[in-house]
Amino acid sequence: MLRCQRPWRYLPCYQQRTFSTRTRVLQQAQAAAVSANGRIKIKGLNETADHDDETLRQIFDSHHVWSAWSNKKTLVPRTGLFQNHYLKNPSGFQQFASITLARCQKIVAKVLAASTANNYQDVPRDLDRLSDSLCRVLDLCDFVRSTHPDPRFGEAADEAYQMLFEYMNVLNTTPGLDKQLKIAWADPSVAALWGEEEKSVAQILLKDFSKSAIDLPEDKRRRFVSLSSEINRLGGTFVTDIGPAKSTLVLNSSRTHGMNPNLLARISDRWGRAHLPTAGDIPTAALRTIHDEATRKEIYIAGRTSAPDQIALLETLMQQRADLARLCGYQSYAEMSTNDKMAKTPEAISSFLTTLSHRNNATINDEIRGLTMQKTADAGEKTTGFCAWDKEYYRSRRASQMLSKARRPDFISAYFSLGTVMQGLSRLFTCLYGVRFVPQETRPGETWNPDIRRLDVIDETEGHIATVYCDLFARAGKNPNPAHFTLRCSREITPLEIAEAAQASPEVEPIIAANDGMPTSGSPTTGVLHQLPVIALICDFSTPSSPHGPTLLSFHDVQTLFHEMGHAIHSILGRTSLQVVSGTRCATDFAELPSVLMEHFAADATVLSLFARHWETDVPLPYEMVAERLAVDRKGQGMDTEHQILLALLDQAYHSPLAASPDFDSTKIFHDVYARYSSLPEPPETTAQGFFGHLVEYGGTYYSYLFDRAIAGKVWHDVFNSGKDNGAIARENGEVFRQEVLKWGGSRDGWRCVSGVLGDASLAEGGAEAMKEVGKWGVRD
Template identity: 25%
Template sequence: MTKTHPGEANPLLEPWTGPFEAPPFGLIRSDEFRPAFNRALAEARAETDAVAANPEPPTFANTIEAIERSGKNLDKVASVFFNLVGTDSDETLEAVERDMAPILSRHRSAFFLNEALFARVAALHAQRDSLGLDAEQARVLERYHLNFTRNGAGLPSEAKARLADIGERLASLGAQFGQNVLADEKAYLLILDIEDLGGLPDFLVASAARISAERGHPGRYGITLSRSSIEPFLQFSNRRDLRERAFRAWSARGESDGHTDNRPIAAEMVKLRAERAALLGYESFAHFRLADTMAKTPEAALDLLQSVWTPAVQRAAEEEQALQKLAAAEGENFRIAPWDWRYYAEKQRKAEFDLDEGEIKPYLQLGKLIEAAFYAAGRLFGLSFTERFDIPLYNKGARAFEVARDGKPVALFIGDYLARPSKRSGAWMSDFRGQHKLDGAQLPIIVNVMNFAQGGEGEPSLLSFDDARTLFHEFGHGLHGMLSDVTYPTLSGTNVARDFVEFPSQLYEHWLEQPEILRRFALHYETGEPMPEALIEKLVAARKFNQGFATLEYAASALVDLSLHLNATPEDLDVVALEQKELARIGMPEAIAMRHRTPHFQHIFSGESYSAGYYSYLWSEILDADGFEAFHETGDIFHTETARRLHDFVYAAGGSRDYEDAYAGFRGRAPSPQALLRKRGLDSAAAAS
């Protein structure tokens, strides 16, 4: 980043005057965040204090809209900071994160525990039916009143003080949890020599050579703990000893006896969450979190998970038996272990469908799949995407695109696709600025972050089909932010219930699998030839392959999450022991590991976005499976009227509608749960169980 000089204005707080008013990344230094936070926090406090102290009787304009307008500089600074912490971190940013996490939590608590402010909101809520509010205003008022009460407004002073302390401590612990996982991932590198490459396809060898050279080992090959590096290694390496070594390192992230050990952090967080829920009058933290979701209760989430668990166990047992036969046919007499499953599943897929990942991957170029995601959005929602090279970004690996409709800008989209050591693992959507129309149209700046392995020197990055699905998934989230069309920031984009937010993203995945998309964009990286029709047919036919495994590794994580946050919490909580107890209770097959083990389960411990809510992917899958059938029923995957309803009631609506009403407005009825089992190919197993 370009350096500024002492005494210069802080670019984080100055007006951003470049294209799209994007953050001036070229002018921002890491050490400018702390003073920017200090000033922005002071401004935000003064603004909300002024609302609370207003001598005029509360109105929607002088209370709710005034709150919505407050804290603009704090939003600017925080959005840039937390996006950089996730995508391009350094030691200075990590230190600021550790310092600021409790301070920002304390600021949030002070806002929601401000009794004068809550009194104004409560007064409006009490007379809401006589205020003449439109539907969106009524929804905003309802959300504010609910958020205040769910954060302790109206409780005795001792309880409010304790809630503030708990929030501050949880924020610090969550920041440390995420930093520990990143540190473990950065520290690990499995170095391979040429004799260790047995079974590895050319694309993985090229990527491993690049990784090793970048880490200071030219002429050798490196496998990292990034999912896009280690999963294909586990899938293809014929060296069982190396697969086991790599898998154990992957599984043990956050579970050391050193300074990156997340076990005591997770235990303390679980206990603090339970205490907070009790202070707020809830039976457990899970009851607290789910009260404001579509599921409403932990029992509803558990019923859903159980409905797929039983048929998935049956299907996984059949899958394991087939893999065991393959190993025996090769003269092996070991029992299939977690580090064997992907390797033999790949062989089984080849045997069943004459299909292997090495055959698919040359057709799945990152650049072409980005084009495919844009193309589907254009067909569905009339969007166009033009790359912008005049907008400075935070890393040379990121790309900026102007999004337009009917010639008018709609959003700025940033795609950050490739893995690097400064980036946290996983994939996500975020924003540098959300959409709203409170004081004129504010166009959103949306970012998708992924961790795909970079191709070899001079070669494109090639994706697995799962990687490609991840790209479409996150772009679905991105569209939810880009197409948002609401007045109030509180309701913008992805500000919806956790078990509804995955619906637009998971629904978008379906377009990747359509032959029309694959014929156009799945082009061989060397020859430019389209994926052969026979290969497309095999790929589509194999969609439901290995779904017992996929369902169990996910559902086990969701069940452990709920168990951690639902059951009584002992003082000497051992989160790994509880994890193992829950896996034994549900009958987790030994050959399958959780998708996210507790010590590195960032969804639920690096912040609280999915805490007691990891089940929500499955809840949303009911909606996406049933929702895509709406297009199939028309015979046109881009059916104009169906796409219009999807846009109006889902992607553009943000949190402005009741979620059941939003789905019914799109689909014309409530969702059918059976669509989920059909999508996963578990309907026959469910019928037999």
């Protein structure tokens, strides 16, 4: 099955980060890194790079510098979005799609006509080029239709998307391509001529074709298409309709003691009754502050009780997925969705989750014991024991007691201006991988909003290797969810493609025509021409309130930005010759490893010493401020990990053979899972499964985030020495991670990457025992 890139969105898993580095480590690192004039010294930066480093900070932090920088482009000729020379106006999308369709049809004809060993040798690369051609349109148009503020561009992008998506679906349900690939795979004389990437692409496509019911009779293929469409519709409706059965609770003022008076005033009527919404930030704040336990219980239950129609919709969706899996010869949807992942089987996932749960028990028991003592001290003998609705209240009280009362909550943000953090990311990547961000002026028409900053990624030996468009500021109508989009993947462009492009578009320079005007680069070491990855990085940071001040980030914002840059660096350094396996195009349960690992770097003392300085005074960040924040977060790590384990177990149960039963009851399963694995009893009237929106996108694979957190913690400890002795910025450590993980994209089995980076041969083949071993590592944040 031909498929295109998915956006990698930040998944708030409530996992907190815990580190034990002492303040003196930061002070020592700062003393070693700062020269007499106060400038940070980064190994590998020459005078030009030093200038780019300073410009990088200024274009994000200074309104005046950005205005001067962005106004330079007014006299430059207009280009298309992302430099794509077709996309100078909305009508260009149709031209882009039509030319791409014609290109795809030629490739399909070539594959279907293959009849000799020489012909079949080309099949994996031809199918990869076919995938790349489709994704050039689909990935870019999917982004534009959901992001571009001009509805004309959005509508044109949607039309182009639908045109190519329909064509791709026809290809995925037409047996010819699959048949030719099977012939090539079955001929040892052909397969022996393939490199590792070609073999990986062939295996991936064969598995994907089988998932699209390609081997089934025509009537069953039609049933497959019908079920797939219905599942897609039900999933969209489920996510859209998420919300509590009861939207508001009316509370007498006597029941709201402890709430912020200003917040309470916003939701109170003239008789003093509070009309408390049951979804959003307000009920969360209420659970953290209201003193009355009975009121907290009522808010908790209301916020975890879905409408009956939502539960019915969920059960229909799960049953349809079960039908689809059985149609394709699988016992369950979980089996179908995981057979090409690192986990391979639902049984291995269960082994991982139950082992992880056992590993987490001691931590969560200690946490609940401490909170119970706090509640008992409040209530004395009247206490009913520690309950689910007490968690947020007593955790919030404990945090306020631990944090320094002398500091404002936003005090740490003064050390994290957006430009400073971007500068820090570039410096970190220079230390670890020899790559840095260089700001580039954009031409008119190249971006979808005037606030977009373009950064070219420069490798110290390969030169320009990627382009990143940073859309980091909040604005009306913008999706607030942080995300990383690969709009074009890395891939080799062959001389044959350049010759074909020259013939098709003689008026355009051949290399430009071969990549639609988007960036390319010839390797100085190999001479190979690459289409460069083009990435869009989306966040929703507030614009500064004053034109003279920068955007200041919370520590959570810094972690989010580091997380998204983890995906980006995977796309940047996963420079494979074939598109199907480039960058983040890897198994779902492996794709979060680089991004989760980056969250460890975000709180490391030595890494912070590279950039964290007060935006006005230039004074370095006192690390005890970060340590204090992390100490508070560590107190809730066990509960937060358990919460994610419960959701992952629920995801597995809903996508197990249970969903095929005519009496499938999602509420009963929900309470069975919680009764068996939760440390805090769940009230029997709740139906919180109706809020589990990630069931739609992650069906059967929600365990992935916990799995990658466990691996990332192990890599941080074993490879980067938990940051000790400058381990977080040592090039030799970065090279190990680059050579064993990042450079492969998805062309190497994830277990071999983990085995290689950790130096543990016992993990190379994966399997249930390897999954269990990862569970034993625990979540070491």
